[in-house]
Amino acid sequence: PYPFYTALLKEDPLFYIEERGMWVASRYADIQQVLKSPQFIREIPQEHQGAPSPDVADDWKPIGEMMHHWMLLRDPPDHTRLRGLVSHGFSPRAMAQLEQQLRHIASDLAADLADSDTPDLITSFAFPFPVIVIAELLGVPSEDRELFKEWSHLIAKLLDVSYQTPAFIQQVRVTVLEMTDYFEKLAEERRRNPQEDLISSMLKSQNEGKPISDAELVATCILLLVAGHETTVNLIGNGIQSLLLHPDQQELLVREPSLIPSAVEEMLRYEPPVQMTGRFIGADVEVSGRLLRKGQHITVLLAAGNRDPEQFADPNRFDIHRSPNRHLSFAAGVHFCLGAPLARMEGEIAASTLLAHYPEMRLAAGKPQYRHNILFRGLERLPILTL
Ligand code: HEM
Incomplete structure (x- = not known):
């Protein structure tokens, strides 16, 4: 390896x-x-800002402007301000409130796996599970989840420079405009009718005079969607694959479920969803x-x-x-993954639910196929035998 x-x-x-x-x-x-260390900064210096090549400058504009509002690409004090506006969404209390719901979602998805003769853990479990969770957290209607999957996949590709052809950038531009429009409308709706979700709480902060612009609010939703989806799919896919490749460890985990949290840490270390x-x-x-x-x-x-x-x-x-x-695997310092408590909980619930349903599950024959992405490491498919 x-x-x-x-x-x-x-x-x-x-x-x-x-x-x-x-x-x-x-x-x-x-x-x-x-x-x-503070000598290393995240904000892209002026001379490196702008499109990957001059011929895509126009299409790049809305993409670059949106990404410039991501906390991930800012330094303090803007970073601190943007992160502070959503960090409560990942507190131990918020996680405890989500836990039961996540267990139900995972259990339903796991039960359905056995309906197929050739279950694919990625398509039927690892992919849908985090998208349902992030949609829930942000407060988007469940019928829009399919859109979310496509969007997050496209932005994940954008972060790998090898995809940045003019045709691709044009496609991302259209999607960024679509996403912006979507979240602006959703925010408008939540302004009138606040709920218990992260969009409503960002709007509440805005009302209370905490500085967050509308563009930052929309960009934060897009960041949470992408950062929270692609990575967790890969934690579940890579992690379960690592476990099934080590049947002695799988047996041990079935016997001692109290090891689940430490097993998830090892899954994260061994096959990190974010490579660099x-x-x-x-x-x-x-x-x-x-x-x-x-x-x-x-x-x-x-x-x-x-x-x-x-x-x-x-x-x-x-x-x-x-x-x-x-x-x-979650990095370190001020940008340490904001979603780590959620990712860990999702990983733990995924592993414990799958092992409870299928303690003897095995990898089906075939060579694993990874998605082509230099940044995110994850499987295209993970065919398993539920036994
Ligand atoms: C930042 C990994 C899940 C939201 C990061 C960073 C890494 C990372 C490595 C830091 C990047 C850097 O410093 O350059 C992961 C992995 C995940 C995961 C491996 C799953 C296993 C999530 C989830 C969410 C999330 C579920 C939210 C729902 C974020 C955000 C940042 C971030 C908002 C930016 C934080 C900041 O700039 O202060 N993640 N992540 N992540 N992650 Fe995650």
């Missing part, structure tokens, strides 16, 4: 690509430094004795850091007992 990352860690854990002004870091300690992230260098800084200059970029390979033998004993072993397990 991950021979390339293993080789990088051994031979070239911090290298520089001159033509792109870009560093690439694999070591756990270096990645922690990058994610936690990046920062710009805001001021000259040293990392592992090398000088990184202001204006350069650094990509940090979270998945490689999770296999660093300096941090994890026997890192290529999948071990649901692993403790401590301070993996990097």
Whole structure:
């Protein structure tokens, strides 16, 4: 597993690509430094803002403007302000309120799996489960969930530069305008008729004079949709695959369900849904004795850091007992995944529900097929035998 990352860690854990002004870091300690120190910034410097190429400048405009409002791509104080407006939606209290509902949803989906002769865990479980949850959290009507799946998939592709052809960017532009229109209308409706959902609570903050513009509100909804969907599909798909590839660990987990939380942490470490992230260098800084200059970029390979033998004993072993397990799959520092409590709960409920229904489930024959995306690692299909 991950021979390339293993080789990088051994031979070239911090290298520089001159033509792109870009560093690439694999070591756990270096990645922690990058994610936690203020010299590394998220906001795209002026000279790098704008379209991926001049011929798509017009189509890129609404996309770039929308993404500029994402907390994920801002630094404090804007980051702090935007994150603060929705963070209560992921508090322990909010999670406790959602839990029973999530268990019902997961249980219904799991029961339906056995109806098919060749169940595919991705299509029938991993994909629908998080979309129902995020739709619930944001407060969108259930009949629009199909739209949500398409939207989140498209934006996930956008984040992989290899898809950024003019035709694709044009398609994303249309979708971004559609999503904006959708959330503006939904916000209008919630202004008149507030509910217990995140859109209503952002509107309430706006009414109380906390600064969030309409454009930021819409962009936050889009970010939550994408960040909350694609990643969790991959946690469930990759995680269950890892478990089924290690039948001894599966048996252990069936016998000892109290290990579920620690098993989910190991699933996250072993096959991270988000493989990498990046920062710009805001001021000259040293990392592992090398000088990184202001204006350069650094990509940090979270998945490689999770296999660093300096941090994890026997890192290529999948071990649901692993403790401590301070993996990097949710990143670190001020951008540490806001949705981590929800993702963990979804992962735990998915694993416990699937194992309760199908303790003997197995991988069906065939080579796993991964979706083509440099950032998000996830399976196209995961055929299983429910037994
Ligand atoms: C940020 C991973 C699920 C919302 C992040 C980051 C990572 C990540 C690595 C930080 C990126 C960076 O620092 O550059 C994951 C994984 C998930 C998951 C692996 C599932 C297993 C979710 C869910 C939600 C969510 C369910 C919400 C419903 C966010 C948001 C941010 C974020 C809003 C930006 C936080 C900030 O900039 O302060 N996530 N995520 N994520 N995630 Fe997640």
